[in-house]
Amino acid sequence: MSKTEFGIRAGRTAWTRRRRYIAGRPVRRGWTSSVARVSALGIAPLLVVGAAGMAVHLRSAEPEIRESVASDTPFTLSGHGNGHGRGMGQWGAYGYAKDQGWxxxxxxxxxxxxxxxxxxxxxxxxxxxxxxxxxxLDVYSAVGAVVAGKPVGPGEAVHLTPTAGGGANVVVTRGCAGEVLWQDVTDHPWVDPVDLGPDRPPNEHLTFCAGDTPYRGALGVALDGAAVRTVNVLGMEDYLLGVVPVEAKAEWTDTGGAEALRAQAVAARSYAAAESREAYARTCDTQSCQVYGGSAVEDPRTTDAVRSTQGMILVKDNKAVAAEFSSSTGGFTAGGEFPAVEDQGDTASPHHDWAVTLTAGDIATAFGVGELHTFEVVTRNNFGVDGGRVTGVKVVGSAGTTEATGAQARAKLKLKSDWFTVGEGVGIPGEPSVPGEPDPSLADDDTVGTNPGSPIAEKYKELGGVNSTLGAPVGPEMMLPSEAGKFRMYQNGTIIWTEKLGAQVIDASVLRDWIPTGGS
Known part of the structure; x- marks a missing residue:
């Protein structure tokens, strides 16, 4: 966790501040700067050091009175990565394949x-x-199918309803909604394709009447208590043909990332081989397991990745490993089942760094604490910059106090990952500098705030740099939502750049209109 020494001019008190933040000031009015609030109230800051870092509380000579933060007070959460960060980073794999030839x-x-x-x-x-x-279950096939041991003609639809004891009622109709051709009861609740072999042509795939979505293999029904479930049974390699193109990007092959897709195929195969979810189904088709889209999503580029790694899995102690993966690690994996490692390949990710602005009201509502008093990051995992991923938060409000893991905070606040820092206002949280003095940690070369080739930096230099009315930078250049452009915060304003606008100086209130107040 990085540290910066700084002082407060009034009294020249100096201390070491670490990136652990309590969002909250005892004010009920609308949003004003934290410096103005402390000055107006005549309250001196008290530093309380905890095991995970340093947090700022406010105290006066009077008994403590907790007051709520105005609900429209903005807080900027800046973070790294997209997803849980355990195991392989998919963008990192692409970066290593494309840029380093791994x-x-x-x-x-x-x-x-x-x-x-x-x-x-x-x-x-x-x-x-x-x-x-x-x-x-309502399905058909262009070349016919088999149910209850009987052939079903081309285009005829099979309708299965599960029964207690593991069987099913069968109705076969002309087309999906035509006349009933025959009915039966079976103890084999499956519709089978005309050939159960692997890698069969598309005209043999079973297709759902609703949505016309095709699947390889057999489709059947089961009861989960009283609830009806639909299950697809097929060969592992056929299954992966419908997983890899929705879990990764087939077009990576076109830009030198084919090896990332091969790695994805091995990880997905290994993960599936280690699964054991339900008595009637080993895995599922959503992010709760890994995403699977049937045969309609198949792509020749990901099909090559699957076939060229046929049968390859990751093992430990002679068992298949649940090889988790996520979109972007942000530059460091999360650890856990697999050792945490630096992920230099993740610089290729559009989610490597991100920022989102929430209000005090957003945070309080997400955690159900009434009016917000404080929002505190209490523990981190210590892997990577900024102290690493958040492992614990504490939220205090008028209706009570709640604690949550970083993953829970991510879900409640709809953040891209649990690796984030918090700062008050519309800006990027970071180590503060003495008011009026430049922060040397933000220098990109010999001139603070410059970044050769950046239109924002060029605009800043044109205006006079640190000596301009903007003052020193208070954060790095960051991407606007949906990569619409970039912005950088300074002590007295913001420079924003988009292809249409070019580089412009704007007020922070304008930037708040660009940055969403919800999660990302």
Whole structure:
């Protein structure tokens, strides 16, 4: 965790501040700067040091009175990465493949320490199709199918409803909504394609009447208590053909990232092989497991990645490893089952750094604490910059106090990851400098606030740099939402750049209109 020594001119008190932040000031009015608030109230800051870092509380000679932060007070949360950060970073894998020429095997060894490559024998997998929960199974095939041991003609639709004891009622119709051709009861609640072999052509795939979505393998129904479930059973390699293109980007192949897709195929195969969710289905088709889209999403580039790694899995102690992965690590993996490692490849990620602005009201509502008093990061995992990912927060409000993990805070605040820092106002939280003096940690070269080639830096230099009315920078250049442009905060204003506007000096209130007040 980085440290910066700084002092307060009044009294020249100096201390070491670490990046642990309590969002909250005892004010009920609208938003004003924290310096103005402390000055107006005549309250001296007291530093209380905890195990995870340093937090700022306010105290006066009078008994403590907790007052709420005005609900419209903005706080900027800046962070790194997108997802839980455990195991492989998908953008990082792409960066290593494209920029450093790493092969899939090296990528996997980097992210999944303590594992080796093994081979999975021919296997089937059963997948709960969660979007089909509590529905009957209504499917057809262009070349026909088999149900209850009987052939079904081309274009004829099969409708299955599960029964107690593991069977199903069968209705076959002409087309999905035509006349009933025959009915039956079966103890085999499955619709099978005309050929159950692997890698069958598209005209043999079973297709749902609702949405015309095709799937390889067989489709069946089961009861989960009284709830109806739809299950797809197929070969592991066929299954991966519908996983890799929705979990990664097939177009990475076109820009030198083919090895990242091969690594993704191995990780996805290993993860699926280690799954064991339900008695009726080993895995599911959503982010709760890993995303699977059926045969409609297949792409020749990801199909090549699957076939070129056929049977390859990650193993530890002779068992398949649940090889977790996420979109972007932000530059350092989260640790856990696999050792935390630096992820230099993640610089390729559009989510490597991010920022979002929330109000005190947003934070209080998310945690259900009434009016916000304080929002405190209490622990971090110490991997990477800014002290690492948040592992614990404490939120105090007029209706009570709650504590949560970093992952829970991420979910409640709808953040990209649990690796974030918090700062008051619309800006980027960071180590503060003495008012009126430049912060040398923000210098990009010999002139504070310059970044050669950056239109924002050029505009800043044109205006006079540190000696301009903008003053010193208070944060790095950051991306606007949806990569619409960039901005940088200074002591007395902000420079924003977009392709249409060019570089312009704006008021912070204008920037708040650009940055969403919800999660990202």
């Amino acid at each position: 092969a899939a095997e090296r990528i996997l060894a980097h992210y999944y320490g303590g594992t080796t490559l093994g081979t999975l024998a021919d296997a089937q997998i059963s997948v709960r199709l969660q979007g089909r929960d509590d529905q009957t």
